[in-house]
Each structure stands twice: as C-alpha cells, then as structure tokens.
Amino acid sequence: MPELAQNLWESLGLEGQVAARTFLDFNPFAPALGPVRDPKPLFARLDKDLEMKAMEEAATPVTPAAEAAAPALDVPPVKENIDYDTFAKTDLRVGLILEAEEVPKSKKLIKMKVDLGFEQRTILGGIKEAYAPADLVGKRVVVVANLAPRAMMGIESHGMLLAASDNNSKPYLVAPPDDALPGFIVK
Numbered sequence: 293m294p295e296l297a298q299n300l301w302e303s304l305g306l307e308g309q310v311a312a313r314t315f316l317d318f319n320p321f322a323p324a325l326g327p328v329r330d331p332k333p334l335f336a337r338l339d340k341d342l343e344m345k346a347m348e349e350a351a352t353p354v355t356p357a358a359e360a361a362a363p364a365l366d367v368p369p370v371k372e373n374i375d376y377d378t379f380a381k382t383d384l385r386v387g388l389i390l391e392a393e394e395v396p397k398s399k400k401l402i403k404m405k406v407d408l409g410f411e412q413r414t415i416l417g418g419i420k421e422a423y424a425p426a427d428l429v430g431k432r433v434v435v436v437a438n439l440a441p442r443a444m445m446g447i448e449s450h451g452m453l454l455a456a457s458d459n460n461s462k463p464y465l466v467a468p469p470d471d472a473l474p475g476f477i478v479k
Contacts, residue, residue, distance in 0.1 A: 384478035392425035409475020
C-alpha cells in the first residue's frame with residue numbers, strides 16, 4: 293500500500309517523496325505545482341473467473357473422515373415451542389454474586405448471595421464441578437428472578453442462574469458485560 297500513495301502523488305504532477313510531506317506544509321489553496329500527468333492504475337483489475345476458480349481449488353472439502361475426527365457434541369433436542377406471552381412471563385435480571393460457599397454434603401451445589409439491585413437473595417447453583425466459590429465472588433450473572441423458591445439440601449433457593457452446556461459438558465455461566473448493573477432486565 294505505501295507505493296500507491298507515491299504513485300498517486302506522482303500522477304498529480306508532484307515531485308519528491310509523499311512520505312516526507314506533512315499536512316502542515318500543504319496549502320490546499322495554492323496553485324498546482326505542475327501539470328497533472330497521465331494517471332497510472334492504482335489497483336490491477338482482477339479476472340473474476342480466475343479468482344473464483346483459485347478460491348474453489350484452495351477450499352478444503354469436508355470429507356466423511358474429517359467429520360468423524362471432529363468431536364461430536366451431545367446437544368439436546370429443542371423443547372416444544374411456546375408462545376411469546378409465556379416466555380415474556382420470565383423475569384431475567386442481572387445479578388452480582390456477593391458471597392459463595394460450598395453446600396456441605398453436596399457434590400454439585402454452591403450457595404450464593406446474589407445482589408439483584410432491588411434485593412439480595414440466596415440462590416443455589418449446581419455448578420461446583422465448573423466453578424470454585426472464591427472465583428464466583430464479584431461475577432455478574434443472569435438470574436431467573438421470578439422462579440418459585442425451591443428447597444435443596446435443606447436450603448431454600450430464590451432464583452436460578454442461567455448457564456450453557458451440552459449434555460456432557462460442565463456448565464458455563466451466562467455473563468452480562470461488566471457495566472451491566474444488578475437489577476438490569478435481560479431481554
């Protein structure tokens with residue numbers, strides 16, 4: 293690309309190196325320094341058919357062997373359709389985890405205190421295999437805020453954290469951006 297600016301400079305009838313010039317010493321109102329020369333093409337024209345053929349030859353077709361080598365995800369099927377009004381009843385909010393601790397005698401549960409902006413709640417999450425309690429403190433999460441409370445291991449949970457995974461992988465908490473404040477509605 294640097295040589296394109298020089299070619300254009302010379303086509304305008306200007307002498308010297310364009311890279312040595314600055315805008316400070318350029319006067320747009322001054323008379324032309326010389327006649328404009330016959331312009332040289334800045335970009336070569338490509339032959340579309342030749343370029344398409346080269347791209348097709350360079351493309352690596354997916355073979356059955358390549359498909360077999362790729363790890364297969366155990367993705368669950370899509371659940372039955374619901375209408376928008378049913379979905380709209382779900383109140384998703386940004387939450388900030390203030391405290392987190394393991395639930396004694398549980399292999400999966402972590403007990404968290406989550407700030408929802410308008411109140412703090414105790415929420416249990418089956419995420420111990422993927423997250424250490426200390427790593428959760430200060431993390432922003434998406435909470436189902438209007439889920440009916442549920443007791444697990446003798447502790448009542450007042451919400452649910454959203455997480456992504458296939459059937460076989462660990463959960464990945466859905467995280468809003470750092471500037472999303474507790475209580476923000478997730479739409």
